[in-house]
Amino acid sequence: MIVGFNALMKSNRFAIVDLETTGGKAGRDRVTEIGIVLHDGHQVLDTFHSLVNPECYIPAGIVELTGITQQMVATAPKFYEIAKTVVELTQNTIFVAHNARFDYTFLQEEFGRLGYTFSRKKLCTVQLTRRVFPGLGSYSLGNLIGHFGLPADRRHRALDDALATAALFEKIMANGEADQSVEEMIYQGLKAALLPAGWDAERILELPEACGVYYFHNRAGEVIYVGKSLNIQKRIVEHFRNPRSKGKQMQELTDHISYDITGSELIALLLESQEIKRMRPLINRAQKARSYPYVVHRYRDEEGFDRLEVAKLSQKQAGQLQVLAAYPKIDHARNHVRATADKYGLCLKYTGLETGTGACFHFHLGTCTGTCVGKVAAQEHNERMELAIEVLQQNFQENFFILEDGRRSDEYAVVGVVDGVCIGFGYLEKAEYRGISDLFDCLSKVQQTPEMTQIIRRYLGDQPKVKIVPIPENYL
Secondary structure: OOOOHHHHHHHOEEEEEEEEEOOOOOOOOOEEEEEEEEEOOOOEEEEEEEEOEOOOOOOHHHHHHHOOOHHHHHOOOEHHHHHHHHHHHHOOEEEEEOOHHHHHHHHHHHHHHOOOOOOOEEEEHHHHHHHHOOOOOOOOHHHHHHHHOOOOOOOOOHHHHHHHHHHHHHHHHHOOOHHHHHHHHHOOOOOHHHOOOOOOHHHHHOOOOOOEEEEEEOOOOOEEEEEEEOOHHHHHHHHHHOOOHHHHHHHHHOOEEEEEEOOOHHHHHHHHHHHHHHHOOOOOOOOOOOOOOEEEEEEEOOOOOEEEEEEEOOOOOOOOOEEEEEEOOHHHHHHHHHHHHHHHOOOHHHHOOOOOOOOOHHHHHOOOOOHHHOOOOHHHHHHHHHHHHHHHOOOOOOOEEEEEEOOOOOEEEEEEEEOOEEEEEEEEEHHHOOOHHHHHHOEEEOOOOHHHHHHHHHHHHHOOOOEEEEOOOOOO
8 A cells, every 4th residue: 555554643633524504415505514523543632613604594404403593503604704714624634524525525615615625635434434344234323323322412413423423433443444444545545556656645635526627747748648527536546546558658658637627527528529639649549530521411302302411521512511410430420320220210322321223221121111112202201311310410400508517606617509519618607697798708719529519419418407598599
């Protein structure tokens, strides 16, 4: 491992934290109480407690659970008033909590609203207890309090639950199985041998646990790899733990790492695509195509049948064809059309994949319904073709903006789509949003590629509840 357990215990203190909140979603809900227990791994060193004015309504169910009422927090300090104390108490400590992701994410969000990045090494006592005391029926704090007879005067109050977690932490530390588990969880299983020369795990743990795009640089400062992740730190750990050739290449060539936090996964996807095409990094294998010369376009023949054709688009033809999709390689276009034709029983001759007279090959196989031999009327064929076109169509038919939470919860991430393509992305303070013109003004222009349109289409398919703001036809 990277450090010995004894050295870990001597060189680190632990900040055992518990929060009460107005709900379970960090981006929406707020902190109402915080309890911090400073610990050396053996005993409690100090404690801190404060109610927090969440500046919002506390739901009745939360009041019933915690006993914290609107009246109790009315005169309590707002989070920004205790933020400096929380930073100072937790600085140079390992963050410990029962279900650490919950408490840690809420603190990150509260600090993010203040423009500060909160980052600490962390441990989860749920995961630790599972490793050190396997086989228990439940690992909720309430059940562990009962199982181990831990002190707990008031459940669901921050300091009391933090002290109960501290007592659980002492039991974990007293167990002979704790040393390796604690070390592995702090350093995420990284071994020194997996890191670039001169690196230690602390350098990895300084990276943000946030959504964005990251860049691997060599000694000359050149970007050798660009990636995107919802958790930059975690993804980079996975890169260095990868025993395959790409992981080894990263280990051998990487000198330093930089990153751009995007908040929005969609902007991270778009920025990654743009940067790979702009920089053409050494290690990136995918997404290097810079041109999409092959297209699938539609047209109607003299007999009223809608047809498809795969063609190489010339500069002269641009704007003259009704293009559905563009591809870097002709095989990609043909394979997509072929799969779609099979799905909807379309004739290969009417999708541009076969020429000649008589029945097409698929008619003999039974997958073509017989347009090529006069068995299907134009109306029926065209209705089936419209279904296929919906699948093949990559460009959008509408003009709109996509709005998501940005790098902070009080900021919008904005992506614009006009005339079927992505025109740019950017950020806008939610308080400054007045109308469509503000959304246009916040965009940074991008080099338009078919891939960006595909990224947006896939993302909207995966995230059907994303906020869409239509652009009125008379605005453009």
